[in-house]
Amino acid sequence: PLIKELFGFTDLEKQLARMLNLQKVIVVPGDSDRSDWVKKEMGKAGARLLKQLAHPRQVVAVAGGTTVASVAQMMTATAGLRETTFVPARGGLGETVELEANYIASLMAQKSGGKYRLMHVPDQLSDEAYHTLIREPHIQEMLEILRSARIVVHGVGDAQTMAKRRKSSPDLLEKLKEKGAVGEAFGYYFNAEGEIVHRGHSIGLSLEDLQSVETIIAVAGGSSKAKAVAAVGPVARPDILITDEAAARTILLDL
Numbered sequence: 238p239l240i241k242e243l244f245g246f247t248d249l250e251k252q253l254a255r256m257l258n259l260q261k262v263i264v265v266p267g268d269s270d271r272s273d274w275v276k277k278e279m280g281k282a283g284a285r286l287l288k289q290l291a292h293p294r295q296v297v298a299v300a301g302g303t304t305v306a307s308v309a310q311m312m313t314a315t316a317g318l319r320e321t322t323f324v325p326a327r328g329g330l331g332e333t334v335e336l337e338a339n340y341i342a343s344l345m346a347q348k349s350g351g352k353y354r355l356m357h358v359p360d361q362l363s364d365e366a367y368h369t370l371i372r373e374p375h376i377q378e379m380l381e382i383l384r385s386a387r388i389v390v391h392g393v394g395d396a397q398t399m400a401k402r403r404k405s406s407p408d409l410l411e412k413l414k415e416k417g418a419v420g421e422a423f424g425y426y427f428n429a430e431g432e433i434v435h436r437g438h439s440i441g442l443s444l445e446d447l448q449s450v451e452t453i454i455a456v457a458g459g460s461s462k463a464k465a466v467a468a469v470g471p472v473a474r475p476d477i478l479i480t481d482e483a484a485a486r487t488i489l490l491d492l
């Protein structure tokens with residue numbers, strides 16, 4: 238805490254929380270666009286938070302991406318999390334397996350000593366497949382578990398970066414540009430006002446479901462994500478944001 242005071246981070250956290258209307262903001266030093274250890278520091282802060290918030294027999298739903306993966310990597314065996322079930326917030330979104338919510342949920346369980354459940358749903362479902370799958374008993378059961386989640390941990394991405402990483406069609410890339418998409422979370426793309434401009438067909442927690450979640454934690458840093466982080470509020474309604482100095486300063490000074 239002393240170091241933080243010296244660098245004026247407490248102030249940065251307070252200002253950002255006020256500006257984005259969040260309960261709590263945690264800022265780690267540096268820019269995760271430039272150095273990987275900054276993402277690891279965000280991961281550490283996330284792991285610490287999950288430990289502090291642990292509750293008996295809770296469900297924690299996690300989304301995908303490298304930042305939430307780094308939270309998983311930093312988790313350690315914790316008595317308080319032994320009774321926790323980690324679940325993926327959504328089915329496949331077109332990420333490589335290490336970045337998929339399923340994999341990250343299992344990694345969190347493995348690292349913390351908790352349990353996990355998986356949900357095997359491919360990305361890019363057709364209308365027909367979506368409506369068939371959603372009626373499957375296994376999927377129904379998973380959705381029920383998901384909707385009982387007490388905590389949700391998710392990343393936030395820059396819209397174009399995410400669409401490209403997920404090998405989206407040129408049509409979608411164009412549409413996102415036209416509609417002014419700046420960010421992405423849970424597979425939802427949104428503009429600078431926090432309005433959804435595109436949603437995929439993946440199965441899992443919907444934004445409406447998030448309303449019953451006790452604590453929503455967003456983890457995202459790097460100046461390249463400043464616009465996305467600044468606009469995620471109305472979309473996912475995070476209570477706590479873990480970010481880095483570069484994103485925090487860009488949001489406060491340049492947007």
Ligand code: G3H
Nearest residue numbers: 301302303304392393394
């Ligand atoms: O939904 C957001 C993205 O998954 C964020 O991914 O943490 O790898 O930037 P990232």
